[in-house]
Amino acid sequence: MAFRSRHLQSFVQEIQYKNRNPRSVRALELLEDLATNPVLELKSGAEVFRARLVNDLKLIHKEAGFFGFGAKESFVPPPEATHDMRANYRYIPYLYCASDPYIALMEVRPRLGSRVSVATIGVLQDIRLLDFTVQNKPRKMTDAKSNLFADLSDMFSKPIRNDDEMIDYIPTQFIAEYTKNLGYDGIAFSSSMTPEVSDVKKGGYNFVIFNFERCQAIKSNLFEAERIRVEARRIDDDTDAKAIRCVPLK
Numbered sequence: 001m002a003f004r005s006r007h008l009q010s011f012v013q014e015i016q017y018k019n020r021n022p023r024s025v026r027a028l029e030l031l032e033d034l035a036t037n038p039v040l041e042l043k044s045g046a047e048v049f050r051a052r053l054v055n056d057l058k059l060i061h062k063e064a065g066f067f068g069f070g071a072k073e074s075f076v077p078p079p080e081a082t083h084d085m086r087a088n089y090r091y092i093p094y095l096y097c098a099s100d101p102y103i104a105l106m107e108v109r110p111r112l113g114s115r116v117s118v119a120t121i122g123v124l125q126d127i128r129l130l131d132f133t134v135q136n137k138p139r140k141m142t143d144a145k146s147n148l149f150a151d152l153s154d155m156f157s158k159p160i161r162n163d164d165e166m167i168d169y170i171p172t173q174f175i176a177e178y179t180k181n182l183g184y185d186g187i188a189f190s191s192s193m194t195p196e197v198s199d200v201k202k203g204g205y206n207f208v209i210f211n212f213e214r215c216q217a218i219k220s221n222l223f224e225a226e227r228i229r230v231e232a233r234r235i236d237d238d239t240d241a242k243a244i245r246c247v248p249l250k
Contacts, residue, residue: 004147005144016167051117086173087156097121115225117223124214126214131187133205185209
């Protein structure tokens with residue numbers, strides 16, 4: 001990933017290959033900047049959404065109000081089933097969810113015909129999230145801070161490839177853990193999977209909630225993917241290549 005911020009680039013190189021001490025000079029400089037990010041609050045009574053692919057309909061055991069996975073399966077995985085992800089270390093589960101059910105569904109990358117269980121998660125207590133979303137980027141920022149904010153937003157939002165290695169998670173895991181130690185309940189970041197949804201520009205977010213005990217699965221629904229839109233950009237250096245306009249299949 002190319003960085004606008006030299007500060008962040010130095011931090012990533014150091015934490016991936018040299019030093020993961022949160023008290024190192026580069027880490028402290030970066031992490032002190034994070035504390036000035038805006039805060040997004042989820043109030044008690046709010047709803048967020050979590051999606052899971054359904055690989056076998058035999059795993060669906062209907063409960064009252066749950067037509068997809070049940071309450072337990074719709075929530076965070078148990079520690080022993082928790083893998084390294086964008087914001088968490090292995091065996092440490094967090095709640096990954098979204099502000100919109102469509103965003104949650106698209107984040108699991110369903111194929112045509114895939115079945116997806118989308119759970120509605122109720123917020124039981126107020127939750128404070130450190131905000132990395134471009135929608136809420138502060139207007140008055142120095143160029144250096146603006147570049148840092150944009151890079152951090154991209155780091156959390158970029159789609160995860162199947163061939164990503166564990167080392168790619170280290171910077172965002174480190175930042176998430178530091179955010180948790182600052183006393184925040186989680187982080188918010190933009191979704192890169194749903195640019196065609198107009199509501200995303202008005203507040204379509206992904207969330208990682210550390211203190212997930214402040215939430216509860218309250219219902220789930222089962223969906224089947226019927227139409228998927230894909231956009232692509234050419235990344236080679238062929239100056240003679242024709243542009244390809246990607247449009248939804250009819």
